[in-house]
Amino acid sequence: MGVTKRFIHSDYINEIARIAKVFAHPARVSILKYISEQESCICNDLVDEIGLSQATISQHLTVIADAGLLKGIYKGKAKCYCINLETFENFRETLNSFFITTKSKCC
Amino acid sequence: MGVTKRFIHSDYINEIARIAKVFAHPARVSILKYISEQESCICNDLVDEIGLSQATISQHLTVIADAGLLKGIYKGKAKCYCINLETFENFRETLNSFFITTKSKCC
DNA sequence: TCGTAATATTGCAATATTACGATAATAAGT
DNA sequence: ACTTATTATCGTAATATTGCAATATTACGA
Numbered sequence: 001m002g003v004t005k006r007f008i009h010s011d012y013i014n015e016i017a018r019i020a021k022v023f024a025h026p027a028r029v030s031i032l033k034y035i036s037e038q039e040s041c042i043c044n045d046l047v048d049e050i051g052l053s054q055a056t057i058s059q060h061l062t063v064i065a066d067a068g069l070l071k072g073i074y075k076g077k078a079k080c081y082c083i084n085l086e087t088f089e090n091f092r093e094t095l096n097s098f099f100i101t102t103k104s105k106c107c
Numbered sequence: 108m109g110v111t112k113r114f115i116h117s118d119y120i121n122e123i124a125r126i127a128k129v130f131a132h133p134a135r136v137s138i139l140k141y142i143s144e145q146e147s148c149i150c151n152d153l154v155d156e157i158g159l160s161q162a163t164i165s166q167h168l169t170v171i172a173d174a175g176l177l178k179g180i181y182k183g184k185a186k187c188y189c190i191n192l193e194t195f196e197n198f199r200e201t202l203n204s205f206f207i208t209t210k211s212k213c214c
Numbered sequence: 215t216c217g218t219a220a221t222a223t224t225g226c227a228a229t230a231t232t233a234c235g236a237t238a239a240t241a242a243g244t
Numbered sequence: 245a246c247t248t249a250t251t252a253t254c255g256t257a258a259t260a261t262t263g264c265a266a267t268a269t270t271a272c273g274a
Contacts (some may be wrong), residue, residue, distance in 0.1 A: 002228035008158040010134040016136045021227050023127035023202075025232080028115040033120065036213040044250065045257055060232090077242050079257060083213045090207035093266045095130075099199035102180040104141040106190045109232045109258035132262085151220065163263050165222055184220055186273050 016098050019091050022067045027052060027060050032069070035081050044078040119142050123205050128173045128200045134159060134167050151185040161190070 006014050021062075023029055030050050047054045061081070064070055069091070071084040113121050130136055137157050151169075154161045167186070171177055176198075178191040 002230075004132065004134075004230085004262065005159065006133055009137050012132045013136045013140065015113060017133040019132055020127045020130035022122055023205075025122040026113055026129040027111075029120045029123045029127075029205075031168065033209055034266085036209040047241090052112065052232095054251075055235075055253080056233050064115045071189075072161075075241090077251095078111055079251065080127050083209070085210060085213060088206065088210055088213075092203065092210070095206075096199065096203050098130075098136075099195065099202075102140055102143040102190070102191060103195055103199070107145055109260075111232065115266050135260090159262095161221075162265075166262080167267085169222085172244080184218090186221065210247085 015094065019067070021097060022064060022069065022091075025060070027056070031060055031064060032083065033056070034081055046081075066083055122201065126174070126202060129171060129176065129198075130169070134163070135171055138167055138171060139190065140165070142190055 023032075027050060031046060034046060034049055046057050049057040050057065052060075053072070065073070069084055070081055071080040072080050093100075116124075125145045130139075134157060138153060140155055141153060153164050157164065159167075168177070176191055178189055
């Protein structure tokens with residue numbers, strides 16, 4: 001028990017849930033918003049900006065990166081986080097079309 | 108530990124996460140999609156349609172309802188589930204504008 | 215009111231997520 | 245090579261989520 005039964009749902013349904021999950025935690029939403037607001041893409045102060053430990057921020061960044069939402073991660077003294085706008089826009093369209101088609105077919 | 112620290116984020120950030128969480132499980136996405144596809148709004152066969160127990164479906168429905176996404180719940184032998192299209196559309200717009208504004212300010 | 219069908223709730227087990235301290239790894243500069 | 249700054253990973257604790265069996269509730273019809 002306790003395991004999400006993904007195999008009983010279609011790929012499309014699972015994809016919607018997978019995308020939504022990235023945004024389902026306020027820390028990750030904050031991180032994305034903060035990165036988007038930076039002039040340059042050097043964002044080594046997420047820890048100070050958001051009130052969570054460095055380890056926790058790093059974990060959330062991994063989740064965001066695993067979803068394909070980060071790019072331009074150059075290793076160095078400070079890492080460079082940028083949102084992968086292609087994937088980000090893709091997520092927006094996928095979610096939005098889910099809402100639109102679901103709404104249109106609703107009773 | 109283990110508790111999401113909502114108080115460190117703005118209401119707006121928490122709202123985005125709260126909305127996304129509803130769609131962050133494939134069972135709930137399936138339920139919403141299925142309900143939207145019904146001609147009438149009598150949907151007492153979700154259990155047969157999705158491969159989960161009646162108790163589990165009921166729990167997911169509660170989550171969806173608590174978010175304000177269900178309406179027209181008439182008590183009776185069979186309950187009647189309809190998506191609250193106002194809230195649903197509101198969620199779409201909130202998420203979509205988050206994507207758009209976050210994207211537009213990105214480096 | 216009694217039986218039946220449909221849905222909700224409870225209790226519990228299994229797994230997932232969140233958070234952080236400690237520590238390791240990485241890269242730049244000296 | 246050594247130090248320093250930054251980020252990643254590991255280990256662990258606490259909480260949340262998922263799923264289902266059992267049971268309760270609800271509403272309808274006979």
